[in-house]
């Protein structure tokens with residue numbers, strides 16, 4: 001993608017992300033209409049839908065040749081990542097949005113011919129914007145994020161993961177996962193995949209391991225983590241397919257092979 005074009009899209013996308021965040025903050029105490037999707041804990045609100053609609057309407061008007069992949073149904077059904085594709089999660093962490101009114105994010109990744117060019121993760125209530133452009137580094141608000149240090153051992157690592165890893169699951173033997181959590185320094189669960197990617201990029205968590213995420217949960221995070229030298233693969237170390245669901249590892253490169261080879265592949269079901 002031509003750099004001038006990319007800068008213009010970046011600036012426009014940033015303006016929309018901040019504006020969408022402003023609207024959510026303004027309405028944070030309004031009465032919510034909450035519905036459920038695949039199960040009683042899979043929540044969606046009119047705020048998720050209206051925020052996605054805001055992005056889709058603006059993108060279609062301003063960039064009629066761009067495509068959109070998004071969670072709440074306003075986007076396109078795509079079979080390739082050819083051209084410019086916006087991958088949007090209007091509210092990542094809807095359960096937090098509903099129950100806590102914080103700890104949720106707007107996530108926007110912009111890909112061109114399959115390459116992640118731009119990423120935004122906006123922690124709306126904290127008013128913290130993580131952003132990146134491919135090959136130009138990552139930022140937290142306007143401060144550059146340092147590259148991740150290569151000196152990191154698993155024993156001193158904090159890894160984001162949720163309790164489902166210790167329950168019976170389809171992916172990795174539970175005993176192996178118990179060994180894993182006993183080996184590392186600590187675990188954290190924030191309930192927003194996008195924020196967990198941002199925390200890995202910021203170096204306040206060393207990895208994040210999660211089952212079955214959709215493209216909109218990870219598209220921006222992959223770009224931002226990449227810009228600080230982090231890596232993102234499937235939990236078994238394979239390349240991520242941005243058109244499908246993937247179980248994901250994103251981490252400091254120093255601990256990747258330890259996690260993949262000694263735990264994920266060893267316990268693979």
Ligand code: IPD
Nearest residue numbers: 091092093094095191192193194
């Ligand atoms: C969810 C959050 C959550 C993750 C789920 C996602 P949503 O996204 O990122 O942390 O564990 O798998 O679906 O539905 O709140 O946008």
Ligand code: CA
Nearest residue numbers: 042043071094
């Ligand atoms: Ca959802």
Ligand code: CA
Nearest residue numbers: 089092093217
């Ligand atoms: Ca999400």
Ligand code: CA
Nearest residue numbers: 071089091092
């Ligand atoms: Ca969402």
